[in-house]
Amino acid sequence: MRQDWQRLQKHSAQVADQKLVASGTQLYQRWITCQEKKDTSYIKLLHWLGQYHYSKREFSEAVNWYSKALKESRQGPIPAYLLAQSMFMLGSSQMFNGEADPAISTLSQIISLAPANAGVHLSAYAYLAWLYYVKGDYNKTIELSDKGLQLVAHLKAPEKAAMLLREKANALLALRKFKEAGITIKEAITHSNTSGDHLQLSKYYLLLGDVEATLANAPATLAAYQKALKYCRGDASLEATILTNIGFFYYENEEYPKAIAYNQHALALQTNPYSRAQLFDNLGACWWKVGKFDQAISDYQRGLQSLPIGFTGKSMLDNPPPKSIRQVLRRQVLLTLILDKAETWLDYYKTSENKHHLEQALNTYKLASEMVDLMRWDHTDDQVKLFWRKKTRKLYQQAIETSYLLGDAKQAFYFFEKSKAVMLADKLNELGARQRLSESQQRAEKGIQERIGNLQKELAQQRTGQAGYQPIQQQLEREQLNLTTFRKGLENTNPAYYQYKYDNSVPTLDTLQKWLRRHSASFVSYFVDITNLYILAVTADTAQLFRKPVHQYQVALAALTPLLTKSAPTKQDYRNVLLYGNQLYQELVDPLHLSTKSVIVSTDGFLQPLELLSRSATQEDFLVRHYAFSYAYSANLLLKKSDRQVSARKDFLGLAPVRYHSALNQVTLAGSDDTLKAISRLFNSATVLTGPEAIKSNFLKEFSGYQVIQFLTHADADSLGREPVLYFADAALPLSQLQRTDSLNAELVVLSACKTGIGANQEGEGVFSLARGFAMLGIPSIVTTLWSVQDNATYRITHLFHKYLVDGLPKDKALQQAKLDYLNSASPEEAYPTLWAAYILLGDTDPLILSDSGSSWITVAFVFVIFSSLAGFIFWRRGRRSQSEKASVKQTLAATLVALVRFTGF
Incomplete structure (x- = not known):
């Protein structure tokens, strides 16, 4: 057999000869029939057969042969380089066959091995970086490129370095880090010049042109594209891509006739289905901008037909199903086609006033939203999810505008919900899904997570290049792959886990209205875009959608906000609070004609508490006197009932450190312990940790067994992205550490500390505050603060709040009554909103049902x-x-x- 393989191998240059390949296939069959030893010659025969189909772009067949090769490579004493080669060829075949997840799994196994073949290892990094790029996980692309570049630094392989730098530059460009992208691609060009590969050099100049275009440097852009054309050496597909990007450059500069000409020239050369789809989208966009809407939508349809999703709909009204997004490798091409088609329908309506066009826009936006949901399943990194939340913000803005023009509050409600706190809902889904695992599955997952955490700590103590660095990094990558494989396995074997984790549904408007009827409440949701303020007001019987110019709201909010952080306000400040508070009342509340005393508010980014708005511009008439406000990240999260298995709990856990370790640089909170003890006496069963007992380890040991947790301490956060922290007597608890906890069973957490509701406002998702950190653990109700608060007012309001809770009032009414009691006994100076309005209730408003310890x-x-x-x-x-x-x-x-x-x- 081996002699036959050697004779066949002599003719390997003729691999395209079908007769020769037939001989190879017969040799494979004889090898199986005769049960010959499957040694390196056998593996090389499988590679040879796979390579034939790979060269013919018959990737499915190539996957078949390389899978056999990998299976045998793992079973016998095969050299490590051959095992890596089997993995690489299988992974690359899967990649070109459109099997992104299997390709990632296969290629990831290569980089978790010791680099027996440096070239294969580096190519695996480059291919993985590209795969994560097309999935939209740009940070992962950069991470993999950098790891590959660390390895290539020890080798003389400029062509591999250039490949990795190109993938990194692509990701930086997508993340709008233009300057870094330019530096990176210029470095790639330097390496490519060294290697002398002109075809690759053409690709790098193409990317440089894209970077210069984003920097609005027209001469440099066109110069880079011309160099790219010079070096492409007649490669029709690459030439078509360069012409496509030149066409897009002219489109961005509103030179539509030139853009159309370049796109049509590119279309005549391009054969790649994804690139053709992108060209049809570019042509459609040009026709849209010159007002030829029918031609535009026709080209979008041709683009959709070009993609490998089996879509054949020729009518302008036809759309592919949402799941199509998971069938394509370059998902952004499909999503862009759908979004451009939706926006074209919307603009078509504005020209024609044909309601049918508006309805088509709405249907297409809903399809785009469902596709975004499906894409989100592939993103594991929070920064990537945030990037896509921001990127898709325009989708929801235009969909809400379309709903408004149609007068359809029901559809508007759907898009309002999709625009808010989706990542938070995902975290809660994941929390619920984990509770559907068996004890052994939970232990297995926790074991892998602990090993990953320990390896990350070890790696942090090593310097890149040290002898111990690479083995730890490889072990970490193996464990991360194990975790991914474990979770993917759960999705296949545990339907309840899969269904709960990936529940993208939102409640219907009817469901919300039934809930509001039971609670005698109203629900108000806000959405703010560049030009408009949208307000959706829902009661048990009505749903109203309002649109107002955003300018007046922004002016009043900008004037009011700094007044609420003044430590020594004047009488004029108080008059200004009433004035601007009344202006915001006119914008945000007065048009709604609220008929219930309980009002639930879903904000959009930063919004001052509605309690402090005044119905009068000249005398105190704060809304807290008329309504019990509570706040919700979304109606979906408000209605989502936690089904955590909760063991028997005590009523109350209170923490008041009073004094802090000097390294924490926090001032003493005199009297906080006395207040906490007074509050604890309201409950039947209570534990109080004050002074030196209020340390972080005691909290982490105690916190899982209580229904109400009260913090009287310091916290710190800002709107610049610094991680929020909560202070104990000995240490700080960062938000990230809190999120690694999954045993917090409390029904209510009260954060009587400064700025626990403040954090970085992540557009399209909300404010990442300490309060949100507790919400991510499934806590249904949280009282938090929106700015720095004064001690005495905090103690009084907190004590009164708990008193009314124990008396049986709903949480929103308990907080409202606490504020009213404070106001009714306050001096004029104490009535300034800074002192009482910072406290808001997030989440569920139901009364507490306390334990019967007696x-x-x-x-x-x-x-x-x-x-x-x-x-x-x-x-x-x-x-x-x-x-x-x-x-x-x-x-x-x-x-x-x-x-x-x-x-x-x-």
Whole structure:
């Protein structure tokens, strides 16, 4: 057999000869039939057969042969370089066959091995970087490119360095880091000049032209594109790509006739289905901009037909199904076609006023939203998710505008929900999904996570290039791959886990209205874009959608905001608070004609608490006197009921460090311990950690067993992206550490500390605050603060809030009444909103149902009262009593039963 392979190998240059390949296939069959030893010659035969199909672009067949090669490479004593080669050829075949996830899995295994073949290793890094780029995971692309570049630094391989730099520059460009992208691609050009590969050099100049175009440097852009054309040496597909990008440059500069000419020239040369789809999209966009809407939509349809998704719809009304997004490798091409088509329909309506065009726009935006949901499943990194949330913000803005023009509040509600806190919903879905795992599965996942955490710590202590660095890095990559494989396996074997984790649904408007009816509440959602403020007001019976110019709102908000952070406000400041608060009231609340006393608000980014807005511009008439406000990240999260398995809990855990370790640089909070002890006496079962007992380790040990957790301490956050932290007596608890916890079972967390509701405003997702960190753990209700608060006011309002909670009031009304009590007893100086309006309630408003720690004596009292009442009733029935005596006994019995009901809560 081996001699036959050697004879065949002599003719390997003729691999395209079908007769020769047929001989190779027969040799493979004989090898199997004769049960010959499957050694290196056998593996090389499989590679040879795979290479034939690979060269013919028959990637499915290539995957078949390389899969066999990899299987045998793993089973026998095969040289490490051959195993890596089997993996690489299989991974690259899967990649070109459109199998992104299998390709990533296969290629990732290469880089987790010791680099037996440096060239294969580096190519694996480059291909992986590209795969993550087309999936939209740009940070992962940069990470992989940098790891490959660390390896290439020890080798003389300028062509590999250039490839890796190109992938990194592509990702930097996508992240709009234009200057860094320019530096990186110029470095790639330097390496490519060294290697002498002109075809690759053409690709690098093409990317340089793209970078210069984003910097609005027209001469440099065109010069780079011309060099790219010079070096492409007649490669028709590459030439077509260069012409496409020149056409896009002219489109961006509104030179539409030139753009159309270049795109049509490129279309005549281009054969790649994705590139052809992109060209049709570019042509459609040009026709759209010159007002030829039918021609534009026709070209979008041709673009959709070009993609390998099996779409054949020729009518302008036809759209592919949402799942098509998962069938394509370059998903952004499909999504861009759909978004451009939707926006063209919207502009078509504005010209024609044909409502049918508007309806088509809405249907297409809904399809785009569903596609974005499906894309999000492939993104594991939060920074990537945030990037795409920001990138798709325009989708929701235009969809809401379309809904407004149609007068369709129901559809507007859908897009309002899709525009808010989707990542937070994903985290809660993941939390719920994990609870559907068996104990052994949870232990296995936790074990991998712990190993990853330990390896990350070890790696952080090593310097790049040290002897111990690379083995730890490779082990870390293996464990990360194990975690991905483990979770993918769960999705296939545990339907409940899969369904819960990837639940993208939002509640219907009818569902929300039924909930509002039960709670006698209204729901108000805001969406702010560059020119308009949209307000959706929902009650049990109505849904109204408003649109207002955003300017007046922005002016009033900008004037009011700095007044709320003044430590020593003047009388003029107070008058200005009323003035600007009234202006915001006119913009945000007055048009809604709210008919309920409980109002739930879903904000868009930063929004001052509505409680401090005033119905009068000249005298105090704060809205807190008229409504009990609470806040929700979205209606979806408000209605999502936690089904965590909660063990028996105590009522209350309170923490007040009072004094802090000197390294924390926090001032003493005198009196916070006394306030906490007073609050704890309101509850039947309470634990109080004050002074030196209020340390981080005690909190992490205690916190899982309580229904209410109260912090009287310091916190720190800002709007610049610095990680929010919560302070204990000995240390700070960062938000990231809090998010690694999954055993917090509290129903309510009260953050009586400064700025616990402040954080970086991530466009399209919301404010990343300490409060949000607790929400990510599934805490249904959180009281948080929006700015620095004053100690005495904090103590009074916090104590009053808990008093009304224990009395049985809903959480929103308890906080409202606490503020009203404070205001009603406050001096004019103490009534300034800075002191009382910072506290807001996020989430569920239902009353607390506290534990019955005194149940034994309550039971005795219950039996005694029932027995006494029954005895009295019998005595009354049997004895001869006057009517007045009977009435007196009857009243006593009724009063006793009422008192019993109130006492026990039955």
